Amino acid sequence: MPEPLLSIRNLVVEFATEDGIVQAVDGVTYDVFPGEVLGIVGESGSGKSVSTMTLLGLIPQPPGKVVSGEAIFDGRDLLKLSKKAMRDVRGSEVAMVFQDPMTSLNPVLTIGYQLGEAIKVHHKDLKDGQVKQKVIDLLRLVGVPNPERRYEQYPHEFSGGMRQRAMIAMSISNSPKLLIADEPTTALDVTIQAQILEVLKEAQAETNAATILITHDLGLVAELADRVLVMYAGKVVENGDVHTIFSNPRHPYTIGLMESLPRVDVDEEWLRPIPGSPPSLINRPPGCPFHPRCFLSQGRERCRTDEPPLRPIDESRHKTACHFAEELRDHVIGSRREVAGTST
Amino acid sequence: MTDRLHEPPLVGTGSIGTQPGMEMTEIQAGVADHTITTYEHGLEVRARSQWSYARARFFRHRLAMVGIVLLIVIFVAGAFAGQIAPYDPTLPSADITVSPTFAGHHFFGTDQIGRDYFSRTLYGIRATEQVSLLVAGIASLIGILIGACSGYFGGWIDNLLMRTTDLFLVVPALAVLLVAAKYLGHGSPVRLALLLGLLFWTNIARIVRGSFLSLKEKEYVEAAKASGSGNFRIMFRHILPNTIGPIVVAATLLTGLAILNESTISFLGFGLDLSLGTLIADGQAAGLNLWWLVTMPGLTIVLIILCVNFIGDGLRDALDPTQRRIRA
Numbered sequence: 254m255p256e257p258l259l260s261i262r263n264l265v266v267e268f269a270t271e272d273g274i275v276q277a278v279d280g281v282t283y284d285v286f287p288g289e290v291l292g293i294v295g296e297s298g299s300g301k302s303v304s305t306m307t308l309l310g311l312i313p314q315p316p317g318k319v320v321s322g323e324a325i326f327d328g329r330d331l332l333k334l335s336k337k338a339m340r341d342v343r344g345s346e347v348a349m350v351f352q353d354p355m356t357s358l359n360p361v362l363t364i365g366y367q368l369g370e371a372i373k374v375h376h377k378d379l380k381d382g383q384v385k386q387k388v389i390d391l392l393r394l395v396g397v398p399n400p401e402r403r404y405e406q407y408p409h410e411f412s413g414g415m416r417q418r419a420m421i422a423m424s425i426s427n428s429p430k431l432l433i434a435d436e437p438t439t440a441l442d443v444t445i446q447a448q449i450l451e452v453l454k455e456a457q458a459e460t461n462a463a464t465i466l467i468t469h470d471l472g473l474v475a476e477l478a479d480r481v482l483v484m485y486a487g488k489v490v491e492n493g494d495v496h497t498i499f500s501n502p503r504h505p506y507t508i509g510l511m512e513s514l515p516r517v518d519v520d521e522e523w524l525r526p527i528p529g530s531p532p533s534l535i536n537r538p539p540g541c542p543f544h545p546r547c548f549l550s551q552g553r554e555r556c557r558t559d560e561p562p563l564r565p566i567d568e569s570r571h572k573t574a575c576h577f578a579e580e581l582r583d584h585v586i587g588s589r590r591e592v593a594g595t596s597t
Numbered sequence: 598m599t600d601r602l603h604e605p606p607l608v609g610t611g612s613i614g615t616q617p618g619m620e621m622t623e624i625q626a627g628v629a630d631h632t633i634t635t636y637e638h639g640l641e642v643r644a645r646s647q648w649s650y651a652r653a654r655f656f657r658h659r660l661a662m663v664g665i666v667l668l669i670v671i672f673v674a675g676a677f678a679g680q681i682a683p684y685d686p687t688l689p690s691a692d693i694t695v696s697p698t699f700a701g702h703h704f705f706g707t708d709q710i711g712r713d714y715f716s717r718t719l720y721g722i723r724a725t726e727q728v729s730l731l732v733a734g735i736a737s738l739i740g741i742l743i744g745a746c747s748g749y750f751g752g753w754i755d756n757l758l759m760r761t762t763d764l765f766l767v768v769p770a771l772a773v774l775l776v777a778a779k780y781l782g783h784g785s786p787v788r789l790a791l792l793l794g795l796l797f798w799t800n801i802a803r804i805v806r807g808s809f810l811s812l813k814e815k816e817y818v819e820a821a822k823a824s825g826s827g828n829f830r831i832m833f834r835h836i837l838p839n840t841i842g843p844i845v846v847a848a849t850l851l852t853g854l855a856i857l858n859e860s861t862i863s864f865l866g867f868g869l870d871l872s873l874g875t876l877i878a879d880g881q882a883a884g885l886n887l888w889w890l891v892t893m894p895g896l897t898i899v900l901i902i903l904c905v906n907f908i909g910d911g912l913r914d915a916l917d918p919t920q921r922r923i924r925a
Contacts, residue, residue, distance in 0.1 A: 309822075309823055311819060311822060311823060340825050340826075340827060341825065342824035342825075343822065343823055343824060344823060344824030344826075345825055348823070348824065349820070349823040349824075351816055351820055353824075356815060356816040357816045357817050357819075357820040358817055358820070359817040359821070359835050359838075359839070360817075360839070361838040361839050362834075362835070362838065370821075370824075370826065370830075370834070371824040371825070374824065374825045374827075374830070375825055376767070376827055420820070423820075423824060424824075525813040558760060563805060
């Protein structure tokens with residue numbers, strides 16, 4: 254197995270709020286290998302974004318606080334870098350694609366200026382002409398038509414899809430080793446999503462950057478990811494190859510997520526959401542965080558008292574945090590259909 | 598919106614492989630062909646920027662346009678006082694106490710020792726305009742620096758700087774100015790401007806701080822951070838251009854305030870040797886019979902301030918993006 258590019262160990266991030274301490278990320282551990290795409294899925298508030306924003310020191314502190322853990326990237330712990338060293342990492346070794354391209358570009362600066370700045374910050378020796386040429390090449394790479402003219406334009410002259418292309422161009426401008434895409438398609442309409450997805454793929458192929466893809470769109474993960482990390486209530490609940498996760502999920506939450514998707518091959522009237530809502534992150538319930546909503550738990554004592562560790566199942570790269578994961582071995586996605594259907 | 602027109606046509610994939618076990622290759626292939634297609638701009642509507650809207654609104658603001666034309670005339674006349682003035686402003690002549698007339702070359706009349714008041718007013722405008730523009734510049738500079746640091750860094754820096762600002766606000770400006778002007782600024786426009794600038798930056802600092810407080814939470818600031826930009830680059834390259842509108846308005850109105858204060862100080866005899874305020878003071882000493890000695894420079898001040906305020910008003914209306922319709 255190759256050396257991981259990024260390995261996060263036991264990361265704990267808290268936010269101080271008026272109601273108490275919110276444990277947004279609670280003991281998250283995972284690796285990202287060079288060149289792979291890691292999809293992180295989970296509901297809103299499951300800690301997907303926070304766990305990656307922390308890597309770049311982008312969570313506001315206070316109220317945020319990294320309580321413990323380490324994030325070894327290329328031999329250095331990102332959480333312990335000085336401000337200066339962190340600035341050098343940002344945008345050059347680790348880059349980000351933000352969710353909403355409408356607000357992630359500065360309205361008063363031209364696209365060309367903004368992309369050029371991302372390059373110049375890390376390559377002070379480049380001449381203006383070289384930077385401009387590089388920006389135009391990047392815009393062309395991500396499929397922005399007429400890049401020479403677009404270079405001079407302001408964000409308001411770009412459509413949503415074009416802006417996201419520009420954002421992707423910006424993120425790969427310094428050939429980062431790690432690309433973090435935080436819900437890159439959520440703010441776009443479906444038809445544009447497909448295009449952006451393609452651009453992301455190309456960008457990834459071009460730079461061969463390892464990519465962390467944060468999303469709650471399982472379709473996007475299936476399209477793009479090599480491995481999947483499922484997060485729930487600030488914890489990793491399942492982790493494995495994309496094929497394993499989709500064909501053979503071993504955590505009731507993952508199964509719930511998949512079964513909640515509408516299917517085209519079955520005639521159905523109702524969506525099947527996972528019953529209940531995620532637990533409060535201020536007063537975590539003891540035991541498994543998912544047990545109140547779990548179809549498998551059925552009130553079993555162990556689920557309510559013991560917190561299940563993330564453990565390997567079936568094969569070494571597939572891990573799950575469920576006491577009774579073995580019972581899911583023969584589970585067929587959608588087999589609970591009738592049960593769920595009658596209960597609504 | 599017109600934006601949509603730039604997009605390549607819809608790609609025929611309704612949902613992107615939302616099914617777990619689904620074959621993905623087909624969809625991939627289907628998308629790949631379309632996305633890379635580049636589209637020439639067939640249909641295009643010229644997108645107008647916020648600035649071009651603002652410019653249009655400003656130009657349609659009648660009072661502001663009148664104000665700016667008049668002010669330019671007055672300021673140019675002041676700036677070229679040396680060339681335009683028909684007489685030496687300090688040289689006495691035999692034409693004593695001539696009342697304003699268009700026939701006898703003394704448009705604004707003369708005083709008791711025969712100095713031409715039109716020339717004196719022009720030179721007065723020059724001094725006043727130097728001071729006021731310098732004050733606006735100095736105050737904006739200090740205000741922007743302090744407000745930007747305060748709003749951007751927050752925490753104890755914010756506290757320290759804002760309490761300092763409060764301190765400057767509670768200081769009785771006129772008293773301080775008179776004392777300081779007597780010992781430091783007497784007779785020198787630059788030093789007087791420095792004094793005024795050091796007292797009047799507070800308003801701009803507060804405005805800039807407020808803007809920075811809200812703008813620093815914007816996503817494009819986070820994006821700039823994520824691409825490795827340093828604090829100062831973010832503050833002055835990314836955030837500051839977004840706050841230019843309110844700053845320009847405040848600085849314009851400050852110019853008017855500076856003129857008033859300079860005139861007051863000069864009137865009280867603590868300011869410049871020859872400015873509009875000094876002229877009024879001289880005229881007042883001469884008594885009511887020579888009414889033009891007070892009226893002419895006084896009206897000039899009124900006119901300048903009115904113009905400045907109209908311009909400020911027009912700018913405020915023009916730079917308010919929520920306002921699409923023009924009133925005036």
